[in-house]
Amino acid sequence: MKMLIGGKWVDREKKIEVTNPYDNSLVDTVPAGSAEDMKAAIAAAVEGFQETKRLSTLERITILAKTAGLMEGKRDELARMISSEGSKTIREARFEVGRAITTMTVSSEEARRIDGETLPFDSRPGSQNRRGYYYRFPIGVIGAITPFNDPLNLVAHKLGPALASGNSVVLKPATVTPLVALKLGELLLEAGLPSKGLNIVTGYGHEIGDALVTDDRVRMITFTGGPEAGLDIVKKAGLKKIGMELGSNSAVIVMDDADLERAVPACVDGAFGCAGQNCIGVQRLFVHAKIFSEFKDEFVTKTKKLVVGPQRDEKTDVGPMITEGEAERIEAWVQEAISQGAKVLTGGMRRGSVYQPTILADAPLTAKVVAEEVFAPTVALFEFRDLASVIEIINSSKYGLHAGIFTQDINNAFQAIEDIDVGGIMVNDTSDYRIDQMPFGGVKLSGLGREGIKFAIYEMTEPKVVCFNL
Template identity: 60%
Template sequence: MKIQFAGRKMLVAGQWMDRERVIEVRDPQDNSLIDTVPAASVHDMLQCIEEAKEGARIAASMPVHERIAVINKAADHIEANNEKYTYTISREGSKTIREARGEVDRCIQTLRISAEEARRIHGETIPFDQRPGSENRVGYYYHVPIGIVGAITPFNDPLNLVAHKVGPAIASGNAIIVKPASATPLSALLLAEAFAEAGLPSKILSVITGYGHEIGDALVTHPAIRMISFTGGLEAGEEITRKAGLKKISMELGSNSPVIVLEDADLQEAIEASVSGAFSAAGQNCLSVQRIYMHKSLVTSFQEGFVERTKQFSIGDKQSELTDMGPLINEKEAIRVERLVEEALDKGAELLEGGIREGAFYSPTVLTNIPEDCTIAKEEIFGPVVLLYPVADLETAIEKANDVRYGLQAGIFTNDVRKVHMAIEKLDVGGIMINDSSDYRIDAMPFGGMKNSGLGREGIKFSIKEMTETKVVCYKL
């Protein structure tokens, strides 16, 4: 018997709409059908943009206290429906129920911070009399909304990464159109539901579901869209940059994150943090630990401890409170990771643990003796695979850590403050975590990378800066 699903509607300029053509949302664990969402057309996107023009005018005229109230009410709604949001994240994505619960908590915090930062969008006075002949001038600058923000979000944090774009956009008085990942649109629609319940005026927020290759260009290239905020892969980011035209672009494009473990490190702390950083969310995290450079004196002890802790990492049912890691987002991605590992093994890498695929599940995998010409050594894996390298000293570790085209975050374990500051100065990354893995972030900090890891910075205060323009005012007295 065919099961009939009611289907979720998308939010287009304050109106919940469905379409005859739909996208199936499936649980990657067993490929079961969770729900359907509309497959929007280019016409839908263009209509949405036209409505957002009015939304931008409404948003810009909202007093700051109203923006604060709406964002906090949306956070209240999510808090009151925590388990609904948690269950949705875990069903449609790769996260375990514990990981999903953590994401909901972070989303609430992201919105609370957005509400707070709305009251801190300050300008400054300008001493115009610093120039001879301008003694009779006074003035200042302040920040104004950019207009309409186009946001494209990935599957791996389907709620909080959307909140990281929506919260700052509303806080700074903009309209925003979100195109969530086709694999995980339900969490984004629930976020839209929270803002609708909070009383956000219609036309300010849209969450339009559809295939990127069908509706993405209409969003990216439209001249009314004044900023594109994108989180995703490097190739897609490069394509968006070529097509976008004259508008602001903010991009978080992933990484190949290194961790350095020196001879004076707390070994158990380094192992525990690095195992979690490598395999949480099935390694589908831009901050995920991918390369570990361990001092040569630690090779045996670190490798043995790391493998032993990896073996304890439980894989299985996402809904179980005992599960540490679920599947990848789909079987296709698991096969991609499997092929990367097989290429490395064919070229001489040594498998210390894992390397087993069952459907969309891929076991936590540890490799060593990895040849430099392997794809896995240079590119983002975006899966539960970590590479172990012995190094003679910190200088060598830094050189090797920098020898990729990415630079998002890094971790270093040491109690030598001089070595810490050498790493801070010389690592080409946007963030350095001391005595922690690369996989650490709070939602208030500036977040972004160097090289091909992205453009600009996220983190609420910093996103708001990206989403506003600076206007100068000068009075001649």
């Protein structure tokens, strides 16, 4: 596939191979874009903004709604692309396509709700003859950088709100999963988006990332990825708006009154779905002492039943990690935890890029598999007795994205809601729960600002005040 710059599909002699992470077979190639390509894309987006900002609300609604319709007609193709270049199973890929369609549909709906407010200028002495209001306007060129783990929906979460509010976009998709992002760009152009309103540059982050982040013509950087890269972007970006959805080591609490028929399968899915490569996946699991043994046995039993294999197989529950290097990383982290006293209840084995779903007990709180973002099919299981004490442990993390609590006691729920320092608390769900309309983001090293269509639109616009002296 080719990259999109200035309304043209552009190729380059230097290529990046996009491979299937399960067997390393070649899926396709994309151009290895350069810093000059990125500068050309930004220049095109500057021109494109003169068109996108003048689109009527109806035109923006129509383009995004038509895009969602085109995506609906290509559900199977998009799902196959996701599960070929990425590590999601085909069933998970279909679910992501559905979410991405929702994201674009809601973006079209939110375009009609970008409103303002009448201001009472005449409330101040001497201003009795003044009348006015404010409205929100698009800020300009949005630089979007997206990760591999949701290669379609997280792109939609950047593009939908940006285009709904009249901005233009330069997108740098994940190097290993650029194909479905390019396909979405193709569908947006087919739906009538001005040709320079969206530019997609494929390439290596260390070669083209700085050109995007440091350019003064880019008015906002919206980034989803790891905290190290996020901190680097903040240092380099200069005076522009920043949106950061970074990592986490999300925790779930299971109280002694929890419904285990609900909690156990939810925790299995939350820990091992998408091969654990999920920023809100269950990584730290705290279970009350009264039910710990029962929960542990059921949790291990259900985990052992998961089918691990090629992601295109309909029977597969857990596919490969995105690269063999990532699988080797988690293998080393687990071995480190074992050397520090952790016990493997199931899993702990690697074959190529496939890492078996792994449950650890007695891992030290300082071990990487607990303290860092694991981003792998690995969960650490802990026993506790006192809710306040476990909340203190959860809050000791440098991250704060999502958490969950299973309980039938409203007092326990509200203690968790009020005291856990995160961006979202899921009651009788795991940290993994999300819908695309809600404000999504965290505190501490988990990010800045919020995603979720309505809330991203707010980040991508500014208020302009208008006052008449009559």
